[in-house]
Amino acid sequence: MIKATQQQTKKHNSQLVLETIYYRGKLSRADVARATQLTRTTVSNVVAELMARGLVEEVGPGTSGGGKTPILVSVASSSHHLVGVEVAGDEMRGAVLNLRGEIIRTAAFPISSRSGHEALALVYQLLDQLVAACGRPLLGIGIGTPGLVDTERGLVRRAVNLDWDDLPLGDLLKARYQMPVYLANDSQAAALAEYTFGGWQPDQNLIVIKVGQGIGAGIILEGRLFQGDGSSAGEIGHMVVVEDGEPCRCGHRGCLETVASVRAMLERAATLAHDAPQSPLAGLTPQVVSLARLQQSLEAGDEVAQQVVAEAGHYLGRAAACLVSALNVRQILLAGPVDCLGQPLLDVIQRELRRHALSPLAEEARLAFGRAGPDAVILGASALLLTRELGLSLTPLS
Amino acid sequence: MIKATQQQTKKHNSQLVLETIYYRGKLSRADVARATQLTRTTVSNVVAELMARGLVEEVGPGTSGGGKTPILVSVASSSHHLVGVEVAGDEMRGAVLNLRGEIIRTAAFPISSRSGHEALALVYQLLDQLVAACGRPLLGIGIGTPGLVDTERGLVRRAVNLDWDDLPLGDLLKARYQMPVYLANDSQAAALAEYTFGGWQPDQNLIVIKVGQGIGAGIILEGRLFQGDGSSAGEIGHMVVVEDGEPCRCGHRGCLETVASVRAMLERAATLAHDAPQSPLAGLTPQVVSLARLQQSLEAGDEVAQQVVAEAGHYLGRAAACLVSALNVRQILLAGPVDCLGQPLLDVIQRELRRHALSPLAEEARLAFGRAGPDAVILGASALLLTRELGLSLTPLS
Numbered sequence: 001m002i003k004a005t006q007q008q009t010k011k012h013n014s015q016l017v018l019e020t021i022y023y024r025g026k027l028s029r030a031d032v033a034r035a036t037q038l039t040r041t042t043v044s045n046v047v048a049e050l051m052a053r054g055l056v057e058e059v060g061p062g063t064s065g066g067g068k069t070p071i072l073v074s075v076a077s078s079s080h081h082l083v084g085v086e087v088a089g090d091e092m093r094g095a096v097l098n099l100r101g102e103i104i105r106t107a108a109f110p111i112s113s114r115s116g117h118e119a120l121a122l123v124y125q126l127l128d129q130l131v132a133a134c135g136r137p138l139l140g141i142g143i144g145t146p147g148l149v150d151t152e153r154g155l156v157r158r159a160v161n162l163d164w165d166d167l168p169l170g171d172l173l174k175a176r177y178q179m180p181v182y183l184a185n186d187s188q189a190a191a192l193a194e195y196t197f198g199g200w201q202p203d204q205n206l207i208v209i210k211v212g213q214g215i216g217a218g219i220i221l222e223g224r225l226f227q228g229d230g231s232s233a234g235e236i237g238h239m240v241v242v243e244d245g246e247p248c249r250c251g252h253r254g255c256l257e258t259v260a261s262v263r264a265m266l267e268r269a270a271t272l273a274h275d276a277p278q279s280p281l282a283g284l285t286p287q288v289v290s291l292a293r294l295q296q297s298l299e300a301g302d303e304v305a306q307q308v309v310a311e312a313g314h315y316l317g318r319a320a321a322c323l324v325s326a327l328n329v330r331q332i333l334l335a336g337p338v339d340c341l342g343q344p345l346l347d348v349i350q351r352e353l354r355r356h357a358l359s360p361l362a363e364e365a366r367l368a369f370g371r372a373g374p375d376a377v378i379l380g381a382s383a384l385l386l387t388r389e390l391g392l393s394l395t396p397l398s
Numbered sequence: 399m400i401k402a403t404q405q406q407t408k409k410h411n412s413q414l415v416l417e418t419i420y421y422r423g424k425l426s427r428a429d430v431a432r433a434t435q436l437t438r439t440t441v442s443n444v445v446a447e448l449m450a451r452g453l454v455e456e457v458g459p460g461t462s463g464g465g466k467t468p469i470l471v472s473v474a475s476s477s478h479h480l481v482g483v484e485v486a487g488d489e490m491r492g493a494v495l496n497l498r499g500e501i502i503r504t505a506a507f508p509i510s511s512r513s514g515h516e517a518l519a520l521v522y523q524l525l526d527q528l529v530a531a532c533g534r535p536l537l538g539i540g541i542g543t544p545g546l547v548d549t550e551r552g553l554v555r556r557a558v559n560l561d562w563d564d565l566p567l568g569d570l571l572k573a574r575y576q577m578p579v580y581l582a583n584d585s586q587a588a589a590l591a592e593y594t595f596g597g598w599q600p601d602q603n604l605i606v607i608k609v610g611q612g613i614g615a616g617i618i619l620e621g622r623l624f625q626g627d628g629s630s631a632g633e634i635g636h637m638v639v640v641e642d643g644e645p646c647r648c649g650h651r652g653c654l655e656t657v658a659s660v661r662a663m664l665e666r667a668a669t670l671a672h673d674a675p676q677s678p679l680a681g682l683t684p685q686v687v688s689l690a691r692l693q694q695s696l697e698a699g700d701e702v703a704q705q706v707v708a709e710a711g712h713y714l715g716r717a718a719a720c721l722v723s724a725l726n727v728r729q730i731l732l733a734g735p736v737d738c739l740g741q742p743l744l745d746v747i748q749r750e751l752r753r754h755a756l757s758p759l760a761e762e763a764r765l766a767f768g769r770a771g772p773d774a775v776i777l778g779a780s781a782l783l784l785t786r787e788l789g790l791s792l793t794p795l796s
Contacts, residue, residue: 005435037403148758158758205627217724221624228726229603230762238756239723240716250756318638322720325637326615328626358636358648360546360556364628 013038015391017046021056021075023395028062028070047073054079054137055099055390075099081136082385085126086186086377087111087119087145089161089213094126095378096134101197101386103375105133115163123169124176131177140180140389141173142381144189146214150231151184151384157230160249161213182385184225186210187234189380190335191218192225193372195396196383198333200371202396205329208370209236209320212336215257217323218380223394225384237261239322241315256319260312262291262337268311269294272304279304295340309345316345317352324365325357335370411436413789415444419454419473421793426460426468445471452477452535453497453788473497479534480783483524484584484775485509485517485543487559487611492524493776494532499595499784501773503531513561521567522574529575538578538787539571540779542587544612548629549582549782555628558647559611580783582623584608585632587778588733589616590623591770593792594781596731598769600794603727606768607634607718610734613655615721616778621792623782635659637720639713654717658710660689660735666709667692670702677702693738707743714743715750722763723755733768 013036020035021027027035033043050056057076061069077100085094093108107129109122123143131138147159154170156162173181184192191208200206206220215237219226227233237257238250245254258264266289273281273289280297281289281304297305320332332353338345346367354362372379387394411434418433419425425433431441448454455474459467475498483492491506505527507520521541529536545557552568554560571579582590589606598604604618613635617624625631635655636648643652656662664687671679671687678695679687679702695703718730730751736743744765752760770777785792 148756219724221619226619226725229728230726230759232756232759233724233726235726235756235759236723239719240754252753252757321637323724325634326617326631326721326724327624328628328631328633330627355650356638358546358630358633359650361628361630361633 011391013042014046014049017043018050018055018075018390019392019395021047021050021073022390022392026059026062026072026074028072030070032073077102079136080139081134082139082382083127083130083134083141084378084382084385085123085130085141085143086189086375086381087123087143087159087162088186088377089146092119092122092126093375093378094130095375095382096130097378097382099139099386101379101382103378105130106375107133111162115161119162119164120167120169120172123173127173127177138177138179140182140385141177142189142383142385143169143173143181143183144186144377144381145169145183146186146216148230148232148235149183149185149188151182151227152231154181154183156183157232180385180389182381182388184381184384185216185218185232185234186214186377187216188218188225188227189378189384190370190372190376191220191234191380192383192394193376193378193380194218194333194335194370195220195225195394197379198371198396200331200396204331205327206331206333207323207327207329208333208335209316209323210336210376211260211316211334211338212262215261215316215319217319219323219327219329220394221327221329225394236319236323239319241318256315260315260319265294265308265312265338266290269297269304269308272307276304281305291337291340295342298341298344306344309341310348313345313348314352317349318356320349320353320365320367321356321362324353324361328361330364330366332365332367333370334367335372335376337374339369409789411440412444412447415441416448416453416473416788417790417793419445419448419471420788420790424457424460424470424472426470428468430471475500477534478537479532480537480780481525481528481532481539482776482780482783483521483528483539483541484587484773484779485521485541485557485560486584486775487544490517490520490524491773491776492528493773493780494528495776495780497537497784499777499780501776503528504773505531509560513559517560517562518565518567518570521571525571525575536575536577538580538783539575540587540781540783541567541571541579541581542584542775542779543567543581544584544614546628546630546633547581547583547586549580549625550629552579552581554581555630578783578787580779580786582779582782583614583616583630583632584612584775585614586616586623586625587776587782588768588770588774589618589632589778590781590792591774591776591778592616592731592733592768593618593623594794595777596769596794598729598794602729603725604729604731605721605725605727606731606733607714607721608734608774609658609714609732609736610660613659613714613717615717617721617725617727618792619725619727623792634717634721637717639716654713658713658717663692663706663710663736664688667695667702667706670705674702679703689735689738693740696739696742704742707739708746711743711746712750715747716754718747718751718763718765719754719760722751722759726759728762728764730763730765731768732765733770733774735772737767 242254615632640652
């Protein structure tokens, strides 16, 4: 605790006013003064400054409380754009968004098996296209990528699929596009998206388990993304859950990803269907089985699909039990493309969670699918950029 | 973010001044003003108030910077006492401490197999004795107890060994002793003790895995004890680590406590020694094998003891891997009576941690024994009381 200097106070007041206008919508300057407990003069000065920066605009008259009709101010949503990007296992996707996190346009490229410099070139290509498409001053770029990502240093420490090792992606993009760039792990970005745009309760602890080609968790504690000492909190995909199990791309054996990622589920489905001629999945190679087919088979009551879900759910439930035991967080969300498997998958995870963690903790845990949708990582990376660049707290937008 | 009211500011200033004096030792009022950036007048007023409350005292002249010789102030360590209690698996221990957390006197009773009302009566007996022994006004009582403890409500939600269910221990003790009472889980208290008194770096994330009759973790994140939604973060002793393993007192099977608690280790030693006539542990019943004997056998190179340590260490390493994967915290401490098993136990845990978590995270993790010693839980419960009651931040005392 130290007392604020004058300069810190000024910055604090500016962020406080912007945050109030950002999260509460249309307000008069008097409303802002009441909400922030700042004087009207201070608020007027700060609003003038924010208007000069183009972040706030006057949007018309409010209702008079008896005296002069006040003029309402609001965030100038379209005054600036920002770019959000998701580097996924198979695809690179991006969007241009406005200051409210509303998506204006999107673009995507398949990654195929490109990695290293080729994958980086694809990031440039995607960003070139999106940046060129922006009609407004750009606030910056937010990126969610798999692997170990050091947000503070803008460094991708390790992304096995992409063959990126200590890649200074933040600095490379800042130099190329001359604007602020923020990086986060994709699961952490998904958690930011759920917290900001998912309509969950404010100030809630939240764990998001993202299951796609990889598996990771994003952890929101006391209204902030918790990243740990090396920015890599939530790296649960490489916890070993099967002793001497299948080899994993990380060098160990039996990691959670080897038994519960989308790839693992589809491979398991192809293997099991090989000996189950009655299954709708019979005869399909792992390359051809898709999540959509697995879902259809599951809905048709296929035993192979049920077993695949039961097995993956078992391990995901154990991972959830580990997180719940460690953190005693009640709201657990499952995110990523596996949401198409629906309630049957949630039910298995919930059951296994209850079998593997102390009863009171497990019973209080509420498991649900995320609500931020397929653009979650893009939205979360944008939320990271918005909050860091504008100095806003991370707050749910409902 | 809201602007502080005048009353909040006054309270904040008072806490700020007390904290500065508490953590920096002897200071002049001018030193305090410089450190806090408050005006000299404000500091003088606040110090006068703290002196009136008996928390701060003048301790003599400082060195003059040219003008008037300043008078130094310091926390009046012996002006108040506090009582800290540990409810352990087999023993109830307590101490009277001064405001610096220095132990003045101790008392202990064996719990034997007492539980329910009998165990509660023992708490009263211990506290009656300690409170009566205090020669100073008492600041309050801090208690560390196993099980699920709701610190905010002063409630022991569940302590299986003691047969306490939703016991309002805080309210009972407040009513009986007419003073503030703070409760925490024993592993969480141990973590508070390590952070405050262990001489670790300030502002460091810290995970303390406490292994005694039970197993639990205490988690310090960003300088604060993280307790989760129900105060029970760190309840790792009941994560299931052996599918269909031995029954656990919690109702599940194969919990970490069934394979890595002190009790589990001693039972395992007795079982293995049964078939190993050359072992120094041969012929001993689980009741007679002690940690001290296990340690002696380990030092003598006994294979039974080595196997016991290897097996328990394997599971503790997996639990550590789970915590490191979830939280990416680098400093992991092992606390509790198992510290007598020394480096061989740490080595196994470290190896298993590396085998079960993603390499960069596991390799950065530093595993060590705690330094707060056998009174850790008492010290931690006292730190909880001190910080909560005086409004101090949790800060390492070196």
